[in-house]
Amino acid sequence: MSFDLQDIPLDSAASAAIAAQGLEYRLLDPGNRAALAAWIQADIRGFHRARPRKTDAAHQLQVLTDRRVLGVYDPKAADRETPVATVSGWPAGLTVPGGRSVDGWAVSSVTVSPTHRRRGIARALMAGSVADASAAGAALAMLTATEATIYGRFGFAPAAQAATITIDRPRVRWIGPAAPGRLELIEPAELRDDAAALVRRAVARTPGEIDRWPGLLDRVLGLIDPERDFARATRVVRYDDEDGQPQGFVTYRITRELDEPGILDFDFLVAATDDAERALWRFLVEQDFVTAVRGRLRSVDEPVAWLLEDPRAITVSDVVDHLWVRVLDPVAALSARVYGATGTLTLEIADPDGHADGTFELEVAGNGRGELRRVDDTPSAGVTASRVAQSTRRSRPSQGIRLGVQELGAIYLGGVRPSVLARAGRLAEVAPGSIALADRMFASERTPHLSIWF
DSSP states (O other): OOSOGGGSOOOHHHHHHHHTTTOEEEEOOTTOHHHHHHHHHHHHHHTTOOOOOHHHHHHHHHHHTTSEEEEEEOTTSSSTTSOSEEEEEEEEEEEOTTSOEEEEEEEEEEEEOGGGOSSSHHHHHHHHHHHHHHHTTOSEEEEEOSOSSSGGGGTOEEEEEEEEEEEEGGGOOBOSOOOSSEEEEEOHHHHHHHHHHHHHHHHTTSTTOBOOOTTHHHHHTTOSSTTSHHHHHOEEEEEEOTTSOEEEEEEEEEEOOTTSOEEEEEEEEEESSHHHHHHHHHHHHTOSSEEEEEEEEEOTTOGGGGTBSOGGGEEEEEEEEEEEEEESOHHHHHHHSBOSSOEEEEEEEEOTTSSSOEEEEEEEOTTSBEEEEEEEOOSOTTOOHHHHHHOOOSSOOSOEEEEEHHHHHHHTTSSSOHHHHHHTTSEEESSTTHHHHHHHHHOOSSOOBOOSOO
16 A cells, blocks of 8 residues: 555544544644654553653654554643544554465554543544545554453454463473574674564564564664663674574563573564574573573464473463454455465355445465455445344355454454354354364464564
8 A cells, every 4th residue: 555644534423523522633744743742742641651752752753754643632621732632553564374465554552531531532533543444445454452342342353362471491401403594692783784674574474463664673673762771781683594694583681680690581583484483582591690581472372382391481471362453355355365275155244334244255276365255245234243143145155154344353364263253152154064164264374473562
């Protein structure tokens, strides 16, 4: 998607809902630095973060110039230039099973001031964001959620999990194969030129990862303000293959008390190959003078448990529904991914907001590529999943499932099996064997995972 984000008109329904509260819905000009600076303050306040340093604020201003930034303003507030609610969005590719990228719309910075809650502002902002995504031609919208009870009502569903992995260092004994390349400890700035290409290759390996935006790597590498304690504590190790070509890196920090062993924390491990992944894990878990190695936003299906003699040295905690997906264009979304089995399956999708509503036929060939065709415009917008489950259809293949747009988002990347949703009463089959076929077709060869917040 390549276009001016400012050209998307404000969603009229969102504007009307906000205006009904005596408030104003505005699209910010990326050239208005004063307005963006005030918006940043409101965004940071909404997530209970400290006021930013000048260098951080300048960095965030630069990032926002590539996004669609909206705010809600109260003309009666003491500070009328700072919004009482915020949201932003931008086009970003989402990796799907098979390694392709589908056009997505990232939604971020959804905040409402504590002084203005319970007035329907968040609902209007989310409805407006979904409308923006649709207007931009995105196949789906996506977000990371701090709370799990907000976004389902807008058609979003958890599609990829993340977890904290903690390893008891004294119990580590490596039994995995040795990687054929070599590791290099380097200064963060030395990696900057290679990092973007490595990240792109790593992102393409895993369903659920999204395109990284300009500026993210500078933050991860501590290059925004190199004199800050965080930046000075950040170390980088790069893995090069047998030919001397960079294939991965990890950033990490070790915190400890004087004369005491420390804890190694990492939250940005990039591996473009399996060798790189194993070599970087080995580097981390074999560190001396540390009691634990801790990685956040890791996959729930990490290979490290099979690389250590004692798998009980590993603790998996804080498993969260990290990536949420909302399908807008089923044809574009489902035709982009590779499937785990051949077959033909009818999908009867109910979407109360109408974006993904209808009956579709998914046909998967021997190469795993799928083609989705609309075969019926019903059910009409507003029909609930329960009513769809009770409805009948004409002239359909013998295999098919009935589901809502939330359930479609949940199974889209292969992170949730259709049979699990069927057991929960969230999905129904039109003929015996349909759910088993759906399980095989929607399976992904790699567990979906998103390793960043956005």
